[in-house]
């Protein structure tokens with residue numbers, strides 16, 4: 286629902302992604318490690334063929350867009366949409382194919398006269414405060430029998446890379462996440478994801494649950510990388526803690542990682558749900 290909280294939250298998301306897009310691209314995109322092993326699985330579930338037209342929603346810096354192009358060939362066409370100018374600038378710079386276009390749009394507010402064979406959306410549905418509206422837009426953009434393929438992270442402790450830090454930080458800084466922020470875990474179980482997609486009017490819903498592994502290295506590296514890749518507003522909140530609180534927070538996070546640590550190296554499981562569904 287459009288309310289002032291949502292608008293503030295969206296502005297914050299745009300600012301955040303404009304800041305972190307270059308770091309995100311360098312660290313994750315193009316590497317098929319950890320959660321990004323999903324890209325190939327997602328594109329394969331989209332059942333793309335040569336000549337298809339595809340919309341890559343919340344395309345970011347183009348991780349999925351690039352793989353779509355390889356499937357649809359020169360006779361196909363892909364459009365990447367995202368609300369971050371900086372992410373799109375990176376995508377445009379690294380993807381030069383003439384049959385790839387990029388445009389700045391909010392997932393909850395886009396409309397095309399053209400209809401697509403498939404819509405992809407990797408690691409973004411949970412960011413949309415009104416995901417119902419985004420799903421309705423996706424459905425509208427698809428041809429009859431067109432395919433939606435999307436990927437989301439698992440909820441809570443199924444992704445300890447996030448939960449080890451987030452659960453602990455929120456104990457120390459209750460307003461850590463911005464006001465109006467949706468529950469980022471709300472699609473992180475098969476049941477909840479299926480419910481949302483069926484409610485949006487899609488059929489033939491197939492959800493595959495994957496358990497990938499990701500090693501961020503030692504605890505010291507995991508902890509320092511968290512700070513390094515964090516958006517400024519969150520880093521500022523962390524920096525406001527006094528030395529004692531900072532030490533306690535670090536200890537709390539460290540304790541959460543112990544069960545995933547062998548010989549000083551953390552190895553996290555990472556649950557990912559990859560879904561395909563059809564517009565009836």
Ligand SMILES: C[S@@+](CC[C@H](N)C(=O)[O-])C[C@H]1O[C@@H](n2cnc3c(N)ncnc32)[C@H](O)[C@@H]1O
Nearest residue numbers: 302343344345348367368369391392407409412
């Ligand atoms: C984790 S990144 C995923 C990017 C890409 N799909 C990938 O797999 O690398 C999330 C992306 O969602 C975008 N995003 C968040 N909220 C959005 C919205 N309301 N409309 C469009 N894009 C949005 C962000 O700008 C960011 O690029």
